[in-house]
Amino acid sequence: MAFELPALPYAHDALADLGMSKETLEYHHDLHHKAYVDTLNKLVAGTEWEGKTLEEIVKGTYKAGAVAQSGIFNNASQHWNHTQFWNWLAPGEKKIPGELEKALTEAFGSVAKFKEDFAAAGAGQFGSGWAWLVKDTDGSLKVTKTENGVDPLVFDQTALLGVDVWEHSYYIDFRNKRPAYLANFLDKLVNWEEVASRL
Numbered sequence: 669m670a671f672e673l674p675a676l677p678y679a680h681d682a683l684a685d686l687g688m689s690k691e692t693l694e695y696h697h698d699l700h701h702k703a704y705v706d707t708l709n710k711l712v713a714g715t716e717w718e719g720k721t722l723e724e725i726v727k728g729t730y731k732a733g734a735v736a737q738s739g740i741f742n743n744a745s746q747h748w749n750h751t752q753f754w755n756w757l758a759p760g761e762k763k764i765p766g767e768l769e770k771a772l773t774e775a776f777g778s779v780a781k782f783k784e785d786f787a788a789a790g791a792g793q794f795g796s797g798w799a800w801l802v803k804d805t806d807g808s809l810k811v812t813k814t815e816n817g818v819d820p821l822v823f824d825q826t827a828l829l830g831v832d833v834w835e836h837s838y839y840i841d842f843r844n845k846r847p848a849y850l851a852n853f854l855d856k857l858v859n860w861e862e863v864a865s866r867l
Contacts, residue, residue, distance in 0.1 A: 670709045671722065673702045674751055682759040687852040692840045700836050701750040708743035715740075722748050723821060730822040737816065745817035749798060753832055758859035768864040775809035782811070787850040789813040790833045799850075801829040803867070828866045829858065 676697055681690040708725075712718045717725050717740060726748055729741040737745075764772075769779055776782040782801070790799035793813045800812045802825040809828070812820070820827040831837075831853050838849035 669719070671705050671747060673697075673705045674754065676754055678757075678759055683757060683857060686759065686856040687841060687849075688757065688857060689841050692838075695840065696832075696836055697750075697754065701747070704743045704746040704750065708740070708747055711740045711743060722751075726819065726821050730818070732822075737818070742817050745819050745821075748821065749817060749819050749830060749832065752827060752830060755862050756829055756831075756859055757857050758862070762856075762858065762860050764860045765864040768860060768867060771809060771867060776811075783854045785811045786829075786831075787847065787854060790831050790850045791847045793833050796834040799831050799833060800825075800827055801863070802827055826866060829863045 676693065680693045680697075683693065684690055712720075712725065717728070720728070722744055725740065725744040729738055729744065731737060731741070764779060772779050772782045776785060786799055786801060789811050790813065793799060793815070795815065797813060797815045798817075798819065800814065800820055802810055802812055802820045802823075804810050805824050810825075812825075814820075819830070831850065833846060833850075835844075838846060842849040842852075
């Protein structure tokens with residue numbers, strides 16, 4: 669069965685007052701994410717990966733230590749990453765649930781320190797990539813960053829929160845000010861209920 673572009677869980681203009689414009693979502697979701705899905709479907713057709721789950725393809729095609737990943741991996745991982753990303757965003761007021769606040773405080777010392785570390789990981793990722801809050805294989809919470817489309821799946825980690833730091837994610841709204849985009853993401857856009865549900 670072919671992979672499909674998931675619908676956004678909110679209207680294209682639902683995040684505009686929070687710093688992510690309708691134009692950004694139209695480009696990022698409707699064009700960039702759709703291109704990953706369309707390309708993935710073409711690349712897996714007639715291969716051993718046809719009919720496999722997205723997670724199986726991501727894990728199965730990742731080459732540890734490779735400077736460049738395959739086209740199948742890149743498009744599969746970016747489809748997975750973006751499918752999660754839309755759910756990590758939400759309109760409206762947001763409060764960090766108590767359970768998550770406790771876990772972040774235990775892991776990082778405070779929620780503020782977690783946000784500082786997470787923003788630093790995103791700002792410090794050279795070129796394209798992602799910053800993550802993950803639950804590692806030992807159960808501990810960590811902030812990580814990955815290049816291009818690499819994601820926590822390939823390290824057997826659970827992605828609790830991720831932010832896209834490819835320029836297509838923020839250039840319309842923030843131009844080249846990636847740190848401002850990251851601060852806005854953490855302060856106004858994150859769906860903390862979704863993050864907590866992944867604990």
